[in-house]
Amino acid sequence: MTTRIGSDAWIDLLVQGADRLGHSLSPDQARQMALHVQLLLEWNQRTNLTAITDPVHVAVKHCLDAIAPLHLLPEEGALLDIGTGGGFPGIPLKIMRPDLDMTLIDSVRKKISFVNHVIRQLRLTRIEALHARAQTLAEQTDRKARYQVVVCRALTDLTTAVSLALPLLAPQGRLIAYQGPNDSSAEGLARDATDLRMIPIETVYYQLPFLDDRRKVSLLQRV
Structure with missing residues (x-):
């Protein structure tokens, strides 16, 4: 399937995909995500931000996956988004929840430069990238x-995600860790x-x- 990013078909893909995930995504929000992705692929030509470049795959594997745990x-x-990379999941979550204060961090300066560029282009407020x-x-x-x-999408090791998130989480704060389907580390954490x-x-x-x-x-929740 070939669909140009930002086209009506691409926007409809995002809106329908969000609906399948149980979320309401407006066309205006989808257009914000389109601008994020367009900038991502432009910068990706000189800075390694993503290996996913197919228009449909980037819509689904980046944008829709980012908002899957919105509820x-x-x-x-x-x-706090730890290891935001090209702004995922932080930027799509911010688009969906502009009321939340958000901090996006990454250890790679070029990636944070990109995320700050996206924040300016989308005119997002109550958000910082460090x-x-x-x-x-x-x-x-x-x-x-x-x-x-705290959200972690870049870390596959749940134990590491917990150790990084714990000192930053408020009492009763929650960690949302994106994982592959076969990762069983959460079960091990229950014992510890x-x-x-x-x-x-x-x-x-x-x-x-x-x-x-x-x-x-x-x-997971801090106790």
Whole structure:
């Protein structure tokens, strides 16, 4: 399937895909995501931001996958995206939830330069992108235990995601970890919940629309 990014067909693909995931995505929000993706592929020619470049695949595997756990976000509070890369899942989540304060971090300066460019182009507010590691951020007094939710999409190791998120999460704060369908690390964490001070709450399985790729997210809470 070939669909030009930003075309009516591409916008409809996003809107219909979001609906299949149980979320309401407006055409205006889809057009914001289209601009994000267009900028991503432009910058990708000189900066390694993504290996996914097919218009349909980038819509589904980046944009729709990013918003799949939208219903798990809190009603209010601050969100931290650890390892945001090209702005996923942080930018699509911000488009869907402009009311939330968001911080996006990555250890690669060029990636954060790109994300800041997207933030300016989309005129997003109450959002910041920082060149930082989670460990360094946690050393800042005003960041420690600040966030109601932390999202991790770049980390496949759930134990690492927990260790990075824990000092940054507010009491009762939640970690949303994007995972492959065969990752069983959440079950192992349940046995070590006392030591980790983080307990598994829920695992949500889903299929990406149109491509039928199987994915899951693990939801854990700080105790």
